[in-house]
Amino acid sequence: MRLLDKYLIREMAGPFLLGFFLILILVFGNIVYANLNLIVSRLPQWRLVACYLLCRLPGCVLISLPAGAIFGTCMGLGRLARENELTAIGIGGIRPGRIIRSALCFGVILTILGYVFQEYAVVRSESAADGIMKRIYSVPGDLPIEPDIFVKSGDYCIRVGNIERKGGNIIYHRVMLFSLDQSGDYPALVTARSATGDRGVWTLRNGCSYMFDNRGLPGAALAFETMELHIDTSVFASLVGASRDNASYSCLQLREKVRQLKKAGIKPGDAELEYAFKQALPLSSLAILLCLAPLCLMLPQKSAGNSLVAGIAVFFVYWNIMWFARVLGQTGGIDPYLAGWSIVICFGICGAFLMAVVNR
Incomplete structure (x- = not known):
């Protein structure tokens, strides 16, 4: 890795960490909110509930990595452009494509970390969460009943x-x-x-x-x-823990599960959708950087607000594509593989177009 790559990655690392932790808190807060009924009804088992929520935290990391990449790129490259450092680099004979390549190196690092973290930390933590949920509902207490639901x-x-x-x-x-x-x-x-x-x-x-x-x-x-x-x-232990959650499978295990379901003539459904998301989500950081790096070079950088607005807009698009694609994949609106790879496809196409414009 050359000096320019190290310099640009160092500039992007600080804003990346800030954006990553902000979105991580937001996503984890949504999980806590979704489990309020469990928290309130199982206060005597608060230690188990706390462990369950903490085991759901690694899954939030994968969603937050692309968000951190968005803000790292916008704020890092935006500062360099605003203080004319990118202009000085260009005067030295370095083309915009070379600067974008440095940003993509950062995306490759995030993608590798995402895949490793997913296959080891997330799989184990989700398996532990399934086991803890089984223990929570095996303890005598109020049934987890919601109004108007059998x-x-x-x-x-x-x-x-x-x-x-x-x-x-x-x-x-x-x-x-x-x-x-x-x-x-x-x-x-x-x-x-x-x-x-x-x-x-x-x-x-x-x-x-x-x-x-x-x-x-x-x-x-x-x-x-x-x-x-x-x-x-205690019957709820079997109801909750009998079917292993797809998030607790690795990519290879999910691929085998999908293959066996298709062989048996059973529609894979959620298993196929989760398999596609597990393949594509770590790669989405690289796809987003491919789109965002040339966009930041094209924007006027007279103030920090331009970069921040661009980052918020791209994050809004990323967030909505991810959740709408998952809903459409679950309901059969689109193919599960297309739903899982939708983020990579959308940002990859936009990135290729913007790269062509910048290098023109």
């Missing part, structure tokens, strides 16, 4: 209308339970105005139990003031 627990299928917290107690309102261990063709139905749960025992109040005949017609109804049901919360 949850299966052992011999029961449970639905609640809304949840109220009074002090340290949780009260479930408008409860419906289907008992699945009945010998008839249809499960028994139990409804209650409210219910509370404590160590696997649910107390239902002001409800009614319904039995159905073989034709599905109500045969008997029994009203009650209180009823106790034993509901095993």
Whole structure:
């Protein structure tokens, strides 16, 4: 690596670290927000919950690396252009393409680090997160129930209308339970105005139990003031941990999983999408730098604001392409491989065009 490469990379490293940590905090904050129900409902197991959240942190690093590259390039090259250092370099006979090549060296370093970090740190941390989640739900406590969503627990299928917290107690309102261990063709139905749960025992109040005949017609109804049901919360350990999350697979493992699913005639779905993202996401840092480096050389650099605005705009495009592509890939809107490689394709095409303009 020549002196010019070292100098430019050193200029980009500081802004890169600043942008990287800012976006890392933002992404990790989103994960904490998404798990607020888990945090509140499992306060007695706060150590396990904290370990689970920390195990999700390495996955945030991969998303934050391209964001750091965006701000590192904009702020680093922007400062050099603003203080006429790039002009001095050009007077020395160095063409803009040579400066861009130095920025791409930085992108290659980030790409290699991203792949290594993904295949070792992220895979292990996601596997640990799966195991911790299994342990969290194997501890007796309140079921992770959300309003108007059916949850299966052992011999029961449970639905609640809304949840109220009074002090340290949780009260479930408008409860419906289907008992699945009945010998008839249809499960028994139990409804209650409210219910509370404590160590696997649910107390239902002001409800009614319904039995159905073989034709599905109500045969008997029994009203009650209180009823106790034993509901095993450890069932959620199997519900959460039985299916290993695709993020905990390495690229080679995911490729083999996709191959086996296709061989069995099963649509790979999320596994194929995750495989494509695992291949492409570390490479997105290089693709973004390929687009952003010539863009920074083309922008007027009279103030630091131009570089900052360009960085924010490119980050906005990167963020939206990533999440819209994932949603479209999950829903079948576009091919999973196209969804995974969308960032690299979009920024790669733009970068090739801008390189041609700069070197013209």
